Amino acid sequence: QVQLVESGGGLVQPGGSLRLSCAASGSIFSINVMGWYRQAPGKQRELVASVTNLGRTNYADSVKGRFTISRGNAKNTAYLQMNSLKPEDTAVYYCKAVVASYDYWGQGTQVTVSS
Numbered sequence: 001q002v003q004l005v006e007s008g009g010g011l012v013q014p015g016g017s018l019r020l021s022c023a024a025s026g027s028i029f030s031i032n033v034m035g036w037y038r039q040a041p042g043k044q045r046e047l048v049a050s051v052t053n054l055g056r057t058n059y060a061d062s063v064k065g066r067f068t069i070s071r072g073n074a075k076n077t078a079y080l081q082m083n084s085l086k087p088e089d090t091a092v093y094y095c096k097a098v099v100a101s102y103d104y105w106g107q108g109t110q111v112t113v114s115s
Contacts, residue, residue, distance in 0.1 A: 001027055002025070002099055003104070004097055004104055005106060006021065007021050010110075011114065014114075017082060019081050020109060021077060027099065028075060028076040031075065031097045032053055033050055033098040034051055034069075035049060035050030035095070036069060036096075038091035038094070040088075046060065047060055049063065055071075067082050068080070068081040090111060093108060
């Protein structure tokens with residue numbers, strides 16, 4: 001079992017930055033991949049970025065060059081540094097951890113980009 005808690009969302013102006021954090025507890029040494037997804041109103045949840053336990057990263061085309069995903073040294077945290085934010089980045093952001101073939105999700109944190 002893995003429990004995930006996200007933090008760091010909020011309201012930011014276009015061009016601004018936010019850093020999201022995801023803290024995992026439970027069977028953290030079984031986590032293979034951690035990722036960030038987002039869901040905007042009326043849209044499907046989509047992958048934003050992911051990082052494996054070997055440090056391999058993957059990004060959605062829409063965030064490449066603006067967002068950076070990383071994991072903490074203790075491997076039980078994941079971060080999403082978001083720069084040059086755009087109004088279209090507005091969504092609820094969810095953290096996901098993959099253990100074997102099972103996905104664990106956090107409760108989500110709202111990110112709103114607006115002037």
